[in-house]
Amino acid sequence: MRGTVATPAAPSEPEIAEAPRAKWWPLALAVLGVAGLLVVSLLVGVYDISEGELGSEMIWITRVPRTLALLLAGAAMAASGLVMQMLTQNRFVDATTSGTTEWAALGLLLTTLLVPDFGLVGRMVVSSVFAFVGAMTFMLILRRIVIRSTLVVPLIGIMLGAVVSAVTTFLAVQFNLLQMVGTWFMGSFTSVVRGRYEVLWIVAIVTILVFLLADRITVAGLGRDVATSIGVRYETILIAGTALVAIAAGVTTVVVGFLPFIGLVVPNIVAMLRGDNVRSNLPWVCLGGIALVTVCDLIGRTIRMPFEVPVSMVLGMVGSVVFIAILLRSRSRA
Secondary structure, three states: OOOOOOOOOOOOOOOOOOOOOOOOHHHHHHHHHHHHHHHHHHHOOOOOOOOHHHHHHHHHHHHHHHHHHHHHHHHHHHHHHHHHHHHHOOOOOOOOOOOHHHHHHHHHHHHHHHOOOOOHHHHHHHHHHHHHHHHHHHHHHHHHOOOOOOOHHHHHHHHHHHHHHHHHHHHHHHOOOHHHHHHHHOOOOOOOOOOOOHHHHHHHHHHHHHHHOHHHHHHHOOOHHHHHHOOOOHHHHHHHHHHHHHHHHHHHHHHOOOOOOHHHHHHHHHHHHHOOOHHHHHHHHHHHHHHHHHHHHHHHHHOOOOOOOOHHHHHHHHHHHHHHHHHHHHHHHO
16 A cells, blocks of 8 residues: 655635724714704794695795705805914914804995895805915915914914904994894805805815815825925925815805804814814814704704804804813823
8 A cells, every 4th residue: 555645734814804894883883863853843843835836835935945055155164174274383273262153244234334235145155265365364374373282373363353353343343233243153044945046066076175185185184294294295295284174164154154163163173082183183173063953953943942142152052161161181181
């Protein structure tokens, strides 16, 4: 009997570990949750929409435009806050703490005084231009001073905004327009109806452009030297990002007024949970902005029904509490 020679077994191929994939289901759940809030917004109101044909007509006249305005304004203001924080390398900056919205209101007032026949689009353009001038002024001031604390940056913006707001109030008093200016400063979605909110679709384009520039904004947020060393045009991204913030602030101010703290609170909360990558954080920031402004609007509509509390008042209360909590948290870490 011929013996058999045992051959060594072929070595098994090494197993290649798969790279961990980003989980998609938390974002899907967040989208469903925000969609649920928007559906609730469609159903909440003083008018009974179940009253036949007139009720269904009221849905398209007021409820749908208001809900779309909540979606567009919330996403745009939250995204613009994220852009401002990356470009200034400061967590406590957004359109309201950099004086940008106050400049937008000044432009809106001057348009009303000098060219009263300007339509909604014309006022929006002038307001956005003034917001851009204000944001760039804020950026130039930051370059001229030595910053020893992160809290100095928003303080500069708040003081700049206070000066511009004082000028706006003075002009309003002189020309008996103080009540109208007060309406602008008190942001509300009450007046949003079909035929008046459509210009807000411009801020949807702004949000899309932020997505397209996300990687460059992230690099620009690392500083001029780092951005230049890897071929990113720092000045171009700075001007482009500031322009996007100005357009979002200008258009939102014209249509609904001031929406404080959205761009400050939401990006900070998302960054605490997910880090500082603009592209991966943007969907969460937009969803968070929509959710926050929708919840505050629902509170304002229901807390004293049939009357409405302006959404800016509710946002100011909620946002200030969260802002103080963020400040205390950053101070404890220091």
